[in-house]
Amino acid sequence: MSRLHPKLLLTVVLVIESVVSGWAVSGKLSRPVPPRPPVALLVDTETARDFRKLRAAADTPGQSDDWLALGQAFAVYGFFPEADRCLGRATQLDPQSANNLFWWGLVLNRLGQTTRSTAQLSPVAGLDTKRRDDCRYISARNHLRGDRPDSVADTKSAEAELRQIGPNHLAGQYLLSYLLVHSDRSAEAMPILDRLIADHADVHRLYQLRARAAEHLGEFNKAHRDRELAERMPETIATDAVADRLGDRSHEFGLDNRIFRAGRLASPRNLDAVVKELTEILGIAYRPRVARLLASIELRRGRAASAVKLIETLIRRDGATAETLIELGLARQAAGEDPADVFSTFQRALRYRLDPKICRLMARLITKNGKPGEIERLEALCKHAEGLQAFRENRLEQAVPLFKQATAVDHQEQADSFFFLGECHRHQGRRQPAIDAYRRCLELRPHHGRAADAVDRLGQG
């Protein structure tokens, strides 16, 4: 018996080793493989390297957080089917994680799988109270995005979600009002909109929607007033919550992360290092915002010729905008280029956007090289542009003197200066000065439709 014992022991050990090894081998063989889309062909090398790292982490052996990280990376770069599968795996490993469920719900929303998206988001409301209203808001949009457009059931489900959202969730409250207005229930929307406007007086979309509601209810004067107010309210509502959620993570991965770190690195003491880093980034993949940042740093370092070259390339690759043309003009000026060329660059910018900054830059140039009449015209145009800015921010008291100065001089927008002066007077209740200003506008531009309408309206009043 005692001689048999070692053999038995050896057999037992071998069996145990075989079972454990078999279990390990079968576990390895059956472990899910992270998806492998052709990332390297589609993103830059830096980002592709990050994807490889995240994939390796999920592959060996892959905890819930690893799968979540890979899923998030796929999502922010638009590989939604792959993100769906990774986040599904993360949720399988940790079904109680609000983060897993929330991200899975977002990705399914972007895939257009709205029923599955809502199913993932529903439990998050119970797991994470901070995300409760966001989840209900996205779920409501899911209901509205169903395959059965405008079905009563979908609308009711959306409304039910929105009714549970707290009163301070502006996007949710706006969507509830929107749904009511567009379901011919404007009377129900009105008190919600009144409350929202009382709390957020500078949000133009609220006035636009209330105008629509008032129109439905036959309150045309109120609708007209709200539309005019909407013209002078600067703020909007971020209703693209899904886009925002995905977009705000992109700096955590790949080249965007390197750009983010370079931006944080920037300080007057280490501009050389930042320039080197940004130049390397541009070599990996052309990003317009990096080119602009690099050009601005080059300008600060006194390397104006390099800045000119960078902005010219930017304009060729990404198209000109008023902003890039201003930057080009400033760089050319710093590089000592012909003032006529610099002026013409600013002039081109002015054609893109009537901006006080451009007018001031041009006026400064003309002061050195131009004729007095031109300076006066540019200064008047500058006042007009500043007046418009003040008007659109509902700063009427500040806009009036600016338009008055602008109307005193013959310039390309003089008719509009009179029109907006009239608008300011009208909104401030000064009827006769308003009519006078509109009439002066019509003398200069008889086909100015809005001025003619305003005179008609005030005449009737």
Next chain:
Amino acid sequence: MVPLATWIVLPRLPASGSLPQTPHNPGSIYPPSEIPFRRQSPGPSIEIPPRISHVQIVDLDGDSKPEILACDALAHRLVSYRRGNGGKWSEHPIQARMAAPSHATVVDIEGDGDLDILVAILGNAFPDDSHVGRILLLERNGDRYDRHVLLDGTRRIADIQAGDLDGDGDLDLAVAEFGYARGRVLWLENIGQRRFRDHQLLHAPGTINVPLADLDGDGDLDIAANVSQDDEEIWAFENQGEGRFRKRLLHKWLNFDIGGSGMITSDLDNDGDVDLLVTVGDNLEYAYTYPQPYHGCFWFENTGDWSFAVHRISSLGGAHAASVADLDGDGDNDVVLVSMFNAWYRDGTASLVWLENDGHQQFTHQQIASSPTHLVTVATGDINGDRQPDIVAGGWHVIPPFRRLGGVTTWINGNRK
């Protein structure tokens, strides 16, 4: 021995399990077109992702050979392409230094027998609520075009159409002021000497197209408008004569993610009235896009008395523009669609399809191309003089992936019927 072997072998073993299979939308892919099409790129080779906002086939110079007219919102210019006898294309810039042109309308606005061009100027190709838009008239004078500003101080202008809207014999304009957060639909009354008085028809941001047609069959031109920003709606403005219009809401979607992207008029069913074709599939609010199940194309069948029956005729992901032509020569109207936002990370997803009409407005999709991607504008017409409708489309590449690029691309119809 066994643990040692396991220890050595285990890291080398590949994981070969699979993730749970979930239903997913792989993007729109269709069977290949039974009609052969030969692709050509009229412009120079592509080095930078192009942004062509509008294309059309039109005989600009009256020589009976149509040209392609394209708005280039990257180079800020209007350009035409002429096809020579050997089928070789040449490029002819018409006018530069216009800030992001979005649409060109060719019309004899002066009534002097030659074709002028009205250009809708966005001012900025990207979201911008400021007053950067304008309407340009390029007046044809012999071989040159003289430039006039017809309207400025507006938000971004997306479309202009010309027609006699007040019945006084001259051409007035319908205008889509797209804007961004705010916008309008206008009509501009021609008061002579290139002066137009503006009248507001609707306050709403996001109007893309304002086609003119006699929608109610009473002999005058009405205005249709597709609004696509805060609201997703189709409007009509019924012409009541003498410059008066009655506003009519033809359709609204409560899904404000639906992404209205284009609208044209056409008598699709050949029953003598004017129908509307509406594409939905815009996804520009997202940094990375994906085709949605509700994208596609709707046929608004005119059933008279301002009623329209709405039929979904396509679910092409990211559908962005439509054109109507009898591509297969069987006597009915087929539909050509382009996609801006299909699942471009996958090879083979459709960017250009045609919908074969069986004569009863039942359509079968046939895929013409998967490259170039990101097509936003399409037109049909006889490019090569063989009396068969060909196709031209324009690419707008601002969202990745930046491969399968194309600016202006033509597909010559090889149908032998």
